[in-house]
Amino acid sequence: MRNIEHIGIAVKDLEAANKTYRAILGSEHYKTEAVESEGVITSFFKIGESKIELLAATNADSPIAKFLEKRGEGIHHIAFNVADIEKEISRLQGEGFTLLNETPKPGADNKIVAFMHPKNGHGVLVELCQERPEN
Secondary structure, three states: OOEEEEEEEEOOOHHHHHHHHHHHHOOOOOEEEEEHHHOEEEEEEEEOOEEEEEEEEOOOOOHHHHHHHHHOOEEEEEEEEOOOHHHHHHHHHHOOOOEOOOOOEEOOOOEEEEEEOHHHHOOOEEEEEEEOOOO
């Protein structure tokens, strides 16, 4: 693990959340991106070396919609930047952790990602992120 890549925050209204975080951070978000496979639209703010990712559901069946229904708005996950995501998946599995994704999948912000079950992180969903390899 290299560093905290971003903290994901589930929100009901992306535009309202953008306005709030613009005021808190004193800067505009730099990117909005839909991840159709996850039923989510994201908005990213840069803070030093890390980022804040706001996540809003685009349909009622998405993981974010279910999270919001169960827990309400708030921190959804913490993401760690890794050099080799497949190696980290194997390492974590070897430590006995349950990965929700045994192989990386496309994520937002030009990343490939995998998630560790929140029960293994004391209630925190952990995301592994790696820059998407060039083809």
